């Protein structure tokens with residue numbers, strides 16, 4: 001059946017090229033259609049280049065990583081006799097391809113090209129189509145098959161292999177902050193290059209990853225520099241598994257026909273990340289009963305990884321009152337410290353210092369004051385004097401936490417705190433002067 005069809009096509013071709021079209025017109029019985037069909041949308045496009053890696057039967061076009069199909073659309077003019085579907089032929093290098101054309105309609109044809117069809121070099125592609133009145137069209141285009149068997153590589157990588165990176169360098173204003181510390185490199189893929197497209201390899205460790213975790217693709221910029229179109233830049237603190245200590249950075253590259261450096265050990269770079277950021281001391285509170293503070297070892301701003309702080313060394317936490325360390329009764333955790341206030345302190349104001357180090361030896365400091373006795377007020381200047389804990393002694397007629405506003409013009413009396421207490425709590429007792 002197919003052999004008969006091919007024979008028919010060949011006869012028609014000979015007729016089209018060698019015999020007067022008029023005789024066909026008469027044979028088809030049409031009367032006034034003298035306009036041949038048109039061929040459009042030929043793939044590969046005229047003048048284009050497609051790439052192969054030389055040892056694969058799969059061919060690629062830039063932007064289209066599917067096995068190569070030769071396509072064409074065709075149509076007769078409005079009011080014409082219409083396309084003769086049986087007349088359509090696709091010739092690659094003057095050879096008929098009709099042995100493998102899964103799509104073959106009155107509007108389009110698609111034929112699969114094999115490796116044997118697509119040797120490196122220039123190829124003519126001819127689409128033959130007649131209308132039912134026998135008017136022939138032969139539409140010729142050219143495309144080139146190029147062998148890309150070179151693996152892409154990179155150059156000018158920064159930070160360089162063996163670099164030490166400090167966590168204080170890993171801050172960013174957010175995603176894709178171009179002022180943040182970035183991995184920068186140039187991609188090299190020798191000509192003929194099928195192209196290296198990082199966006200198509202999100203799940204293939206490209207753009208560069210750290211210990212198996214890719215830097216978020218949205219934190220990478222391709223070609224940020226118009227003068228260097230092969231340059232790539234990715235924000236280092238957006239690698240989820242970037243960690244203190246040693247890190248393996250892989251610049252994994254794959255071109256469009258599958259050549260890759262994934263087994264190349266030279267693509268690995270080692271970075272050592274060191275915590276140089278001190279803990280933060282906050283929420284210092286002091287009253288006649290206890291002195292406490294919170295602390296934390298902060299991560300770099302904008303970092304996706306939670307592995308970039310060495311953590312609080314609880315053994316180093318301490319509280320000093322006027323430079324004297326409280327040595328007994330303190331409780332320290334990774335989130336804070338609390339010590340009993342030294343007893344028998346005379347009325348007055350004392351300097352509080354809180355110190356704590358992280359596990360890499362960076363020391364954080366915090367400072368506050370401890371007031372023993374009545375809150376100090378400046379006559380004529382209203383001020384907030386806040387206490388926490390459970391005040392005791394004759395100066396504190398109420399036993400609860402609260403804030404007290406010194407009465408203007410007086411240093412010896414206080415106003416009650418604002419009425420913000422829960423209904424479950426007892427209303428505060430009236431506060432009297434002392």
Ligand SMILES: [Ca+2]
Pocket residue numbers: 033034035036037076077080081082131133135
């Ligand atoms: Ca026509």
Ligand SMILES: [Ca+2]
Pocket residue numbers: 148149150151152189190192193194195255259
């Ligand atoms: Ca290549």
Ligand SMILES: [Ca+2]
Pocket residue numbers: 275276277278279297298309310311358362
């Ligand atoms: Ca730290």
